[in-house]
Amino acid sequence: MKQDRRKVSNCRYTIGVDFGGTFVKLALVRFWEKGFRIEGFSSFETKNYNKDALIEQMVIRIIKLKAESTYKGNRVRGVGIGVPGRVDFDKGIVFDLTNVSGWKNVNLKDALQPKVKIPVLVDNDANLMALAESKFGAAKGHKDCICVTMGTGIGGGIILNHKVYRGISFAAGEIGHMTINENGPLCICGGKGCVERYIGNRYILEEAIRRLRGGAKSSVRAKLNGRYSNLTLEMLNSAARKKDPFSILIWQEVGKHMGAVLANVVNLLNPEIIVVGGGVAKAGALFLEPMRRIVKERAFQVSCRNLKIVASKFSNKAGIIGAAALVLANKEKK
Amino acid sequence: MKQDRRKVSNCRYTIGVDFGGTFVKLALVRFWEKGFRIEGFSSFETKNYNKDALIEQMVIRIIKLKAESTYKGNRVRGVGIGVPGRVDFDKGIVFDLTNVSGWKNVNLKDALQPKVKIPVLVDNDANLMALAESKFGAAKGHKDCICVTMGTGIGGGIILNHKVYRGISFAAGEIGHMTINENGPLCICGGKGCVERYIGNRYILEEAIRRLRGGAKSSVRAKLNGRYSNLTLEMLNSAARKKDPFSILIWQEVGKHMGAVLANVVNLLNPEIIVVGGGVAKAGALFLEPMRRIVKERAFQVSCRNLKIVASKFSNKAGIIGAAALVLANKEKK
Structure with a gap:
């Protein structure tokens, strides 16, 4: 009582x-x-x-x-x-x-x-x-946490010692605008080769359409009604789940690019846990697995040993x- | 009294x-x-x-x-x-x-x-x-500070809220092993295209020697006594100060690569100040100026506005x- x-x-x-x-x-x-x-x-x-x-x-x-x-x-x-x-x-x-x-x-x-x-x-x-x-979801109980949201843009939030880390101008966490290719394509932010420039929603679609136009075989083709602009991430997601090799490769490449940038974050901050959310995250294991593999391949072993990379608990x-x-x-x- | x-x-x-x-x-x-x-x-x-x-x-x-x-x-x-x-x-x-x-x-x-x-x-x-x-040197009075040491390897220390930030496995700060080229050359750490793989001491020398072997003109050539392996960073430093275009370009490129990786750090952490030290730092303005310029070009404007990038106060x-x-x-x- x-x-x-x-x-x-x-x-x-x-x-x-x-x-x-x-x-x-x-x-x-x-x-x-x-x-x-x-x-x-x-x-x-x-x-x-x-x-x-x-x-x-x-x-x-x-x-x-x-x-x-x-x-x-x-x-x-x-x-x-x-x-x-x-x-x-x-x-x-x-x-x-x-x-x-x-x-x-x-x-x-x-x-x-x-x-x-x-x-x-x-x-x-x-x-x-x-x-x-960090307080109630996938990173509950962890002192530090990096949270990435993958959608139109790729955003990030940093929790250090249970508190939001904001940076001196409140601009920290721009994981999407970390470069993975020094001389890569120009990004809207003014940088070059930012990871968002490869795997922000529209760039994933652009790349898939480029390959389809080039004659790549895929089961998604039948759903486009003859218009490439009808392609959606949901189509690529659902086709990949039905073992369409074209779509599987697209998601693997998303994971590969994201893995390269997360390896940078891991080498710099050596966090305990990385939480991945946002619209793209709905593709789940399709890109999470390749991403985890690439992080392990690229980042310091010691920093990977205790590292968890998990999907977010709360979506919207x-x-x-x-x-x-x-x-x-x-x-x-x- | x-x-x-x-x-x-x-x-x-x-x-x-x-x-x-x-x-x-x-x-x-x-x-x-x-x-x-x-x-x-x-x-x-x-x-x-x-x-x-x-x-x-x-x-x-x-x-x-x-x-x-x-x-x-x-x-x-x-x-x-x-x-x-x-x-x-x-x-x-x-x-x-x-x-x-x-x-x-x-x-x-x-x-x-x-x-x-x-x-x-x-x-x-x-x-x-x-x-x-952070306590007594170039970053005195600043709450957060990123310190980079450029030498054989490229190391880093992170001070957040006046305290050393070490990460969960005490492995944070590996700025030298952040990639600037996803598909770049393999690094001793197992990663690819790590910035250290381009501008760690031996790689600066390797690149300079490669160009000299290729016939590049430079005033340092006279000091080699016919052996490329006699080349030192001090020679490149001193020649650059005497306006040798070959050596100036080498240092500019060191600044460019370092600038690309620091832009990543700035976009992720939005720090107030970055302190650059170590042996390579002796080249001073030769690479510091190009580096600062590249950071400004690549990183978010708002994060650059209040950012200081300075040479370390205490060397050894x-x-x-x-x-x-x-x-x-x-x-x-x-």
């Missing part, structure tokens, strides 16, 4: 917001010692709102979620928000967003905090995914969980 | 040992708030002693330096030792040494501590150089200062 009471008093409520290019998702999350539960949820389409209207929507929905918690007699400790772009974490300024226009140098913390009347923290989404995996929920967890992580820091 | 007394009481003595492939150097170091002074020094040639005899020599000389301090009425807080190899920092085990045979899995801490009767800490030499530069003394400082750094941690 006594223990039950303690458990209840150890519960902490926060609100997590995953501000994505397509949807803004908000959740009231209850945390206890080693777990969490989403107890309220709300979402809206990003593209329907300009900047000010979107902030207004956030305020309305945060206040509503806060009220749900108050109804249950619990105080909400704060709001954590993850955004797809670089953020001044200390001040709460969003510098710029990928795929959402009109968000240059916006102080989102100052815009929200006076209205929602609880502390607001803003961070980069990849950092928060890493935090979620990582952002919201990480955002909610940020409020508590930050309190612990102080 | 009162302030003077406080200053004296703030002084702390430690012993630093730089266990190198050629010399073992030992120093009694006095630290105060923001500075240090070497107050006793001793050294011997590494190759004259086998493992046990070398440990014995260390004991004798540490006790002697300790006595010098006691004579002055000051207690020595401990001994820090830097070695050229990987070390289990927690236990004080030397796993292996580069260029010194007979040192596999030696618990140097346990071998010394009962005899010298003060705490002994053992760490990798690149970590300790980074610590020295960094090891001993870092070793001595380790004793205090470790006390602060606890």
